[in-house]
Amino acid sequence: MxxxxxxxxxxxxxxxxxxxxxxxxxxxxxxxxxxxxxxxxxxxxxxxxxxxxxxxxxxxxxxxxxxxxxxxxxxxxxxxxxxxxxxxxxxxxxxxxxxxxxxxxxxxxxxxxxxxGEKIAAFALTEPNAGSDAAAIQTTAVKEGDSYVINGTKMFITNGPIADFVVVMSYTDKEAGPRKGMSAFVVEKGTPGFTVARKLSKVGNRSAETGELAFQDCRVPAENLLGEAGEGFGYMLATLARGRVSHAARSLGVARAAFEASLQYAQERVQFGQPIARFQAIRFKLARMATDIEAARWLMYRAAWLVDNGQERMKEVAMAKFFASEVAQQAVTEAMHIHGGYGYMSEHPVQRYYRDAKLFTITEGTSEIQQTIIARELGI
Ligand SMILES: Cc1cc2nc3c(=O)[nH]c(=O)nc-3n(C[C@H](O)[C@H](O)[C@H](O)COP(=O)(O)OP(=O)(O)OC[C@H]3O[C@@H](n4cnc5c(N)ncnc54)[C@H](O)[C@@H]3O)c2cc1C
Incomplete structure (x- = not known):
């Protein structure tokens, strides 16, 4: 343990x-x-x-x-x-x-x-009409001789605008369904037919570049197929499960930043002749934040430890991602409140934490999807 x-x-x-x-x-x-x-x-x-x-x-x-x-x-x-x-x-x-x-x-x-760090990577699953329902992607890769021809659009792709290569999920056999018909390909920047359709502007996490990618008769050599044709869905599920543990870590990092800023501010900000950290209402908020962060940390590192010890479990991974992302939302909301008007000002980092954390319950499986996985693992 x-x-x-x-x-x-x-x-x-x-x-x-x-x-x-x-x-x-x-x-x-x-x-x-x-x-x-x-x-x-x-x-x-x-x-x-x-x-x-x-x-x-x-x-x-x-x-x-x-x-x-x-x-x-x-x-x-x-x-x-x-x-x-x-x-x-x-x-x-x-x-x-x-x-x-x-x-x-x-x-x-x-x-x-x-x-x-010589090449930048991206991963493209999500599409304009397929987010939580990954099996509904419409991108296809059709085999023609020694190549595959990819057609489709990918949405919200982190690193998309700056990537040197993108791992693209596509159907190679739509009839076979996702578990036997989806495949993963590497597509390099500069491949004819592959373009960054647009760079997307975001509410938070603005230092990451996110884009919509277009594949129009994009021909890649057959050796760009990753693993076996038709097995991509399984590869993708395993990849996302591991990614969700990192997402918990990202949530925890922001929750900690919000907590540390609040702890310091509460001891420095004086109202009614004493630091606001002396008021029970503020003390309880900080106590709650510290406890939630600690609990999220345990869930997250336990899920990571299970992955490292070959005991990757969907339930523990989903719990870690779900809980840490919700804790981060709570922490940034309380942090902004503790900072009062100053927290609402653009010059203060707390507003960035607030904007950044909103993403965590959405990306790489929303909170609803994590709860669906947990419930399924509970046998209901
Ligand atoms: C900044 C950012 C970066 C991203 N980076 C990447 C990336 O690098 N690569 C990539 O492939 N994707 C990426 N994504 C996509 C991300 O994983 C999706 O946004 C996410 O999976 C949700 O899909 P959606 O946005 O289409 O929402 P939808 O699936 O349309 O969901 C909308 C709402 O409906 C709810 N909902 C959907 N289905 C159910 C259900 N069965 N039960 C209950 N509620 C449901 C959701 O929880 C949500 O509240 C990124 C997204 C963002 C915002």
Missing amino acids: FIEFTQEQTMFQGAIRDFAEKEIAPLVEEAEEKERFPVALFPRMGALGYLCVSHPAKYGAGELGKVGDCIAVEEIARIASGIASAIMVQGGIGTVILVRQGTEEQKQKYLIPAIK
Whole structure:
């Protein structure tokens, strides 16, 4: 049973926290303002071994497991959730299928450069008419000789506008249904027929770049197929399950940032002759936030530990994502309240946490979908 970090994990946490505070924090304001990811972070983090930290050491990654991935995501999201999401995609949904199903050639071509930060990855499942209902995607990949021709539109794709390659989910055999008819392909930037249809402007997480991608008679060589044709749905479910644990870590990072800012502010802000932290109403809010964050942390690291120990369970993963994302929403709402009028001002980071956290109950499976999974696992 996972109880505390190993010495290696503790050292990694200290190092990545230090990096996030010293090297990411100064970039946040401009990136959020311009809605542009600071792409130089990719090679910088790659060189330090801070990208794709859970991937195998034999490809140059840290092999720190899901626990290591969550440590990194939590610390980066504490500084900037948008930047954390781009880094999460790189080490998660954008490359997990390559690690698990990729050929040695595909790993050399895409995975290793992604670990080094030389290539940026994205993962494209969602479509304009298919979000929670992933089986309803309409993108098709038709085999023609030694290639596949992809047609379709992908929506809300993190890193889409800056990606060097995208893992695209498509039907290769619609008649066979999702479990036997969906496949995953790598599509490289610059492939004729593949365009970024538009970059999307968001309420929060603005330092991550999100786009709509179009595939129009986009021809890719058959060797860009990942794993077996028709098995993509299973690969995708396993990828998303792991990604949800990282999502819990991202939620936790923002909840912590909101809590830490509130704790400090409550001790500094004086009203009626005393710090507002002396008022029971404020003390109880902070006590509640601290407790919820601690509970979310346990659920999240337990789910990560289960993944690392080959006991990946849908229920625990869904609980971790569901609970942490709801805790983050509660924490940012209370944080803004504790900060009073100052928290509502654009110049204060608390409003960013507030905008960022709203996403967490929506993306990579909404709270309703997580509860549906938990209920199903309960046998009802
Ligand atoms: C910023 C951002 C980044 C994203 N990045 C990526 C990415 O990199 N790659 C990618 O593929 N996708 C990405 N997504 C897509 C994301 O995963 C979807 O938005 C999410 O799965 C929800 O789908 P939807 O937005 O179409 O909402 P819908 O599925 O249309 O849901 C709308 C509402 O209906 C509810 N609902 C739907 N079905 C049910 C049901 N069965 N029971 C109860 N309630 C239900 C939902 O909970 C929600 O409240 C991103 C989205 C955002 C906003």
